[in-house]
Amino acid sequence: MWARVRERVPVVVQARGRRRAGARVLWVSAEAFVTCGVLVLLLVVHQLWWTNQQARAEARDQVRVLEREWDISPSDSSDSSDQPGQPGQLDGAGGGGDPSSSEPAVESGSGGAAPSAGAPRPTVPPAPAPSAAFAVLRIPRLGLTVPVAEGISKRSVLDKGYVGHYPGTGGAGRVGNFALAGHRNTHGEPFRYLNRLAPGDRIFVRTRARTYVYRVDLVLGSTSPRDVGVIRAVPRSLVKPSYGYDAPGAYLTLTTCTPEFTSTYRLVVWAKLVSTR
Template sequence: MSTTTRPRAGVRRAVLWLGIAMILAGAGVIGYVAWELYGTTVLSRERQQDATSKIEEAWGSGRTEVSTEFGSAEALVEIPRFGEDYRIPVLEGTSDRALGAGFGHLDGTAGPGEVGNFALAGHRITHGEPLRDLPKLREGDKIRVLTREKTYVYALTSDGDDLVVPFTSVWVTDRLPDNPEPGGVEPAQRKGQRLITLTTCSELFHTDNRMIAFGKLVAEEPSA
């Protein structure tokens, strides 16, 4: 046997195993991306339905405060422009667990129908993506917030994609958001208003910017 055969055979084996390793690594990356884009959404929509069912069951039995495995729940959100079947639970806080099952109600902001700013956060892609179509919302579109006693109807005062800010712009969740940019998008600067703020990622993939939509309370109805 030639003395050069063994080294060449060794090189071929090394190249073969390197190729296999690269294929497996690529398959792993594709699998991870597929899970993030589709798997998490399927799972989160199941969680949304489960939390919604628990909330409705609790209200039907006369309980106002509802505890789910994803956190404390207080309301359901309907956005007619997103379809008749759109009904997303609102969970307290913005932990990954809460946002993976619905809207997160930002700590320290007003409750449904209260004076101040009822601020909600939701994913735009993956994890149920409740605000994927936020850019399609237009000024005047309704957001219905259902509680056991009342349904609060808010109307948007800005288009869904009118305002994009860095994630550090905490003013958007203030009691009365006041845009530091002259002439920038903001609610009417009147005290005592009952506002709602929706916040999500400004782009479908990773971004440090947030898309913001503001609204104000326009009606209250008895809950069915």
């Protein structure tokens, strides 16, 4: 009888030990799973909420700084933000633009007749420094007021909640194409609802010199990130040639990523200058 008991005891102890080891493995796995879930949730909150709060606050402060400077020291000098440069691929929501693209330089616009030989030439201020804010973009339809900075660098322009001016494209209010890019999601997402714009909507661009009023004319719902034709001096899509223009004019181009939360394609909105204040 005692022999039978002694033979059974080791078997029972081993079974309990295995169950305890299995329980520990399950517990550790559950803890790791919950920890990873919390980290992912925090990352999502940071990207979708916190970056927006930071960028919007910085953008609002920059708008106030610009408008305070302009109100204190207004200037009638002409805007010079259409200095020539090199356009890159179309930037926007989450995709990064490539300002080092090998595409040919976009023609810079210069409206108006050439001055006579004896007439004094107007003083043209230097072009905005890279990443420097030089204008304010307002789109009443979207309730948007945001600073415009030179360049489309993600770190120093777009991720700060600003809208970026493509280097090499025209200046505000000038003959040519004043082309801008902005995030559609995260980091202030100024162009989140760009798809809501429709022909006839007004867009305002204020500089130190004056305010330019544009009216939305065409919307290209989707094109390739490398469709640089849409930001040329006379904009026309290289991917969808039926979208665009044939004659010079004072154009405004807004670009961002589409669909939302991706950088697969670009959404393009074109507007034409209708008045100056």
